[in-house]
Amino acid sequence: MSGRTIQIFLPFGSPRGIKIAEITNRTVQAILxxxxxxxxxxxxxxxxxxxxxxxxxxxxxxxxxxxYIGECRKLL
Known part of the structure; x- marks a missing residue:
């Protein structure tokens, strides 16, 4: 199995705030x-x-x- 790189972006600069993670070369994101x-x-x-x-x-x-697990549609 090959390795993967996960990038974590801190949009407001704090590790205690919002985090946006993504696997490079994929379109999937995880947002905490x-x-x-x-x-x-x-x-x-x-x-x-x-x-x-x-x-x-x-x-x-x-x-x-x-x-609780939910789903949402794209907001315009």
Whole structure:
């Protein structure tokens, strides 16, 4: 198996902020958006594409981890 290169871009310069990762020579991107950076994420063109998203959290009653998986269409 050959190796791959993953590039991680920090659009606002902070490793604690939004991260955009992609495998070079592919069209797939992964975007990590911390909850407190949702408003800033709206400024990025990458979040306006078709995609699948994952929302992570915990159940209020028993603190078990939860995930919601959704899909979105391209915004015009």
């Amino acid at each position: 958006i911390p909850r407190n950076k949702i408003d800033e994420a709206g400024q990025r063109s990458e979040v306006k594409n078709v995609g699948v998203y994952f929302l992570f959290g915990q159940d209020e009653d028993d603190a078990n981890p939860k995930v």
